[in-house]
Amino acid sequence: MEPVMAVAIGLLYASAIFLMLRRSIVKLVIGLMLLSNAANLLIFTSAGMTRGAPPLIPEGLTAPLGPVADPLPQAVVLTAIVIAFGVLAFAVVLIRRAYEIVKADDLDKMKETDT
């Protein structure tokens, strides 16, 4: 499974970077979206994909019986998804406002603050 995931993650990173290099701000935001998804998948995969049981401890014991899946990467990915969601919501509102004010979906028309 890991090789398939590795290729998928690589494709996600590549297409994200490609989209971010475009001039359109809408594509820029889609690129950011793909980028955070790629990072989440990478955490998930690099932490080891095990076909273990859920990490639950039976009543009366202090350790799970037999091997279990590592719960930490899932907690990390979940946190990262929520953060990415919040940040993207902001980014989408930002490009909408920017489009209304600058009246162009083109990064080349947003060079006034550059030096």
Next chain:
Amino acid sequence: MRPEVALPVLLPLLSGALSLLFWRSLTTQRFIAVAGNIALLGVALWLLVSVSMDDYVVIQMGGWEAPIGITLIADMLSAVMIVLTGIIGLALAIYSLASTGPGHEKFGYYPLMHLLLAGVAGAFLTGDIFNLYVWFEVMLVASFALLILGGEKAQMEGAIKYVTLNLLASVIFLTAIGLTYGMVGTLNMADIAQRLAAAENQGMVEVLAVMFMIAFGIKAAAFPLFFWLPASYHTPPVAVSALFAGLLTKVGVYSLYRVFTLMFDQTLGYTQDLLLWGAALTMVTGVLGAAAQFEFRRILSFHIVSQIGYMILGLALFTPLAIAGGIFAVMHNIVVKTNLFLISGITRRLQGTYELKKMGGLYRERPWLAVAFFLSAFSLAGIPPLSGFFAKFVIVRAGIEAGAYVVTGVALAVGLMTLYSMVKIWNEVFWKALPEDNLVPVEQIVVGDDSRMVPASLWLMYLPVAVLALFALLIGLFAEPLMVAMNQIGDQLMNPQGYIEAVLGPEAGIEDALVESPDEEMTP
């Protein structure tokens, strides 16, 4: 239980939540802003006292022992940074009372400011690498919203670059965290440090080190990753600019120091060279960029970049003295750079513009403001006996001792160029007469939404400026006791074993790390 480690994070969150409760009452929000930041500064000083007595103050959140739970740890470096956060927070809260108009205040200016400070404090105190990422995001989201407060065209354009590049940095950071976890199976920084040292695949450790360097390099605005900063820092309301200039990039610098002294102290040969030349180029590009500008805040923005170079140089030289000098530079820069931005806000209030060509005559008109600017600007340039001199002196001395003559020479030359930029502002804003085309009586200048033009409130803007200028002077005059603290930071950072033992307990050793490798538990 040591509550002083958690309180610098909890207090701003509490103040932020309270300000949200009083959304409709700006008076209450203003009161909470000042009171909350006084409390933050008090807690920060408490933390500093505890740390100077015990070296390390640690608490494990939720009672879960490290490396399972999230650790909050303060060493001398964290404590000093927290105190600076408190000082800047309080200065900005008072300054904002007069400088930030109701048009901005009623869209959540104060709650966002508290949230930003909570993120900054959390980043300084956490001992968990993923938790560091979370605090970075807290800080970023608050800064995004503050940056576009007011919604002018320039702010939108600046914000798109700021948001994109900072999110890119976050994703690189997150990717590096994921790969680190895949390698060592832990997120606790002290634990990671042990396990990375024992890792078989040292080539992969170098890859991780470079990924962290790029991620924090973008946050710290180091060459060649700084372009978001001069494109955006001059666009928001001036109090926001000052807050960003004082604290945000320094969190990136702090993270570089933390990660490279704790986790990656074994990949030095390769990464120190990169950091060294990165530092030199950061100094040069920043200062040359500033030389070409004639807008108050743009000049200052480029100088942020340039000064970051000195801080990274301290890390790159990697001797206790160099690290002490680097942290001295961070401390001095937070105070002085914030103050320069605050002064630019006052001059804008007085003359209605940030363009140097249209300003003038303030030395005659406001001599005390000129003195405050003089102290801050010449401190930035490194004129003795002001604070910047000692930062530069220590770094240059460490550079000569380490034999890095070229980079040290660059640091000295950049100091001269900094002086040029500061003298340029001095001449244009304070020395020369007010030009003919700006003879509008001061009271009639419409300064836009970010000012209420109440003359009586001006003292609220002068007060923090005066105090911070005094700090710039005092840091220089009392450099000796401060240098003792800085040397302690240098020692602590160069000997990470103390940090590791403080987090994991005194019996922690590499043998333990090898025995309970998590992979064995996980494989079915």
